[in-house]
Amino acid sequence: MRKYILVVIVILSLTYSLNAQTLNLEHFIENALVNSPLLKKQTNTNKIIDLDLKQFNAIYKSPKISLNSAVLFAPIISKDGLNNKFELTSQSSTHYLGYDLGISNGGQYQAITSVSQPLFTAKQYNAQKNKVLLTKSKNENVVALTKAELKQLVTHQYILCLQAKKKQDNTQKIILVIQNELEQMRPLVKSGIYKFSDIKLLEIELQNWQIAYKRSTTDYLTNFNALNLLSGIEDTKLFTLEDLQLSLNLSPKKISIFLKQYALDSLSINAEQNISELKYVPQISAFGDAGLNATYTPSLDRIGFSVGLSLNWNLFDGNQKQLKRKQNKIRLANIIIDKKYFENQNTIRKNNILGEIESLNSQILLLESQLKKYNELLDLYKVEIKNSLISVLELKTVINDIAVKKQEKTNTLMLKEILINSYNYWNN
Secondary structure, eight states, X not given: OHHHHHHHHHHHHHHHHHHOOEEOHHHHHHHHHHHOHHHHHHHHHHHHHHHHHXXXXXXXXXXXXXXXXXXXXXXXXXXXXXXXXXXXXXXXXXXXESSXXXXXXXXXXXXXXXXXXXXXXXXXXXXXXHHHHHHHHHHHHHHHHHHHHHHHHHHHHHHHHHHHHHHHHHHHHHHHHHHHHHHHHHHHHHTTSSOHXXXXXXXHXXXXXXXXXXXXXXXXXXXXXXXXXXXXXXXXXOOXXXXXXXXXXXXXXXXXXXXXXXXXXXXXXXXXXHHHXXXXXXXXXXXXXXXXXXXXXXXXXXXXXXXXXXXXXXXXXXXXXXXXXXXXXXXXXXXXXXXHHHHHHHHHHHHHHHHHHHHHHHHHHHHHHHHHHHHHHHHHHHHHHHTTOSOHHHHHHHHHHHHHHHHHHHHHHHXXXXXXXXXXXXXX
């Protein structure tokens, strides 16, 4: 029976190896970055920001050309003379029915092209350009934050997959150990050294571990599907994952992407304040128009042109300038408060993680030492059970203890990887 099971496992393993593909963490991270809708939208946001800059260039540097046309008729019924006469435009009537001639002027006929050119707008344009570039920098930093968060999330889920797979592998090894002991004990039962109930006890234990193996397989599949979902991968095949051993990134970046966000927020407030201040600077524009402008019958002698300058200067608006300055000063103070709080919390957070990792390293050494002793004990039991020197219950107990310790070691190793992943994220 044991040989049959081993043959089936070998055949299935070979078949799986021929058809399976081993995937690593980078495969899932790359897919997550490519498929992220948030990153795609942020790319489009950058395009919109570039168009904003072109729009400000048009507002402050390009002339505005418009065409204005109007036709207004104000006919009258003249009562001069003996007969009433309909006149589309007044012929200097003194008695008539219609609008007062001083109001209507007999009508209006316009076809004018107007040009307006803002002057001396370099400060306004540069202020808007600075704000646009800051907005783009903020968006690019958000992209960097999103990528770091995606990498952290995918790595965390990858570790959970490895944990589930290692639990499955550990369970399979325990099954093979119990199956091997069953094969060793059957001849001993026939010879009367052990009771038939001892075999039954081990068979029940074997079934328990087989059920545990199926559960661990389902757990692995669930975590693997979650990893695919997070990475935007539609493939439903179950692949083998490469083992993972993350390293601590103890060297902080020159400019933290978390702290950079606070700096950019402060610069954006200053840029907005600069734009607000420019509203109180005199604004000069040159304008001109040319075309037809007549109040009676349109004719060629009513075609002309005009040019001029306009001045717009905001002298008083209820002290809004000072109020805006005070508001932005408070906003800047709030950013400083948030930044200092984050720096303090992040330092505490990273120190706590390093302390936990150090504690886990000590636990791993102890667990390895315990497992070594347990395996030595199991080897002794395997010898002694042939001579009926120990009970099946003792054998069952030590096998379960080894399984528990192996899983405890696996969980500890995976928790260490999770903490390293978390530390590296917060150290960006």
